[in-house]
Amino acid sequence: MTSHPARDAVWLADLGDRLARAGFRLLGRFEPAPDDGMPDARAGHAARAVFVVGSLSNALFEIFARSPEAADGLPDPLDRFTRRVLTRLAESEGLGIVFPFEGPPYHPFQRWTLRAGSFSRSPMGVLAHRTFGPWAGLRAALLSPEPLAVPAASPADGPCPTCSDMPCMSACPAGALSQAGYDVPRCLAYLRANPTAPCHAGCLARHACPFGRAHAQSAQAGSFHMRSFLS
Incomplete structure (x- = not known):
């Protein structure tokens, strides 16, 4: 069995850095409850920690615009870029991954993101973040079969x-x-x-x-x- 780094503060910081270099952002995390409807992180292994991955459009767009998906003329280029980049990252870390554009049926990404804190529902249909406002897009959820050895902070309220x-x-x-x-x-x-x-x-x-x-x-x-x- 492949060993993976301990899910500690160093690992979490490194994950954030790797996401940022690819144009994405770690928006929050939470420990899933039975009623969250969370799929297994791996077959037969329940998710014990969930990391909500998003993006700020300008940072992601600059990297995405140079990708093969942006130039190939096929449908859904940003979704395909997201899937390719984040799936590779998840596999390298022994994490499961799900996307908001998978479906139907679709995963309850807004509900999961609200569990991570700092977001609120807005009249615009999107979630608003206390720092990023309505500009943080939801791109994926990374699912760990191991717990994170860093206590989560109490969720902060969103701005709306x-x-x-x-x-x-x-x-x-x-x-x-x-x-x-x-x-x-x-x-x-x-x-x-x-x-x-x-x-x-x-x-x-x-x-x-x-x-x-x-x-x-x-x-x-x-x-x-x-x-x-x-x-």
Whole structure:
């Protein structure tokens, strides 16, 4: 049986460094409970620690743009890049891995991420992070069959419950945001009917969010994601 490094603070820091070099970010971790619906880390070995992996668009986009997936003209280039890079990393560490784009059925990634802390649900349908605002994308969950020998910090709250003005709601020109939630068909209809709208370079509601503005998408990254949304 292949031996793997102890899941200690040194290992955790190294994992974060390896993810960062590939354009990704370790967003949090938690010990799964029976009702989390967590798949096994390996066949017959339950996941005892879960690491939520995400990205900030600009850092990831710079690396992804140089990848073969970005140039091959095939569908879902970012998902395929994510799968290739993170699967190789997971295998080298003896970790299982699942992705938010696998399905149906889809894994409850938002629920898992909320378990890791520092996030809250937002009116925009995405989770908002206390530091990164609505700009942290969810890319994968790494599953360890061994526990992490570092106690997890008490989960911090996300930012949205503290936001009384909610500028995201009024910034959407499609009127797709309301107290009832995010109206995806209305958003799509507006974008298709208005091909020169500023939204095509990035969601205006996200840009209006007062949290995480230093991490906002560039127009290049925003245009890529909006094209993917519309495809």
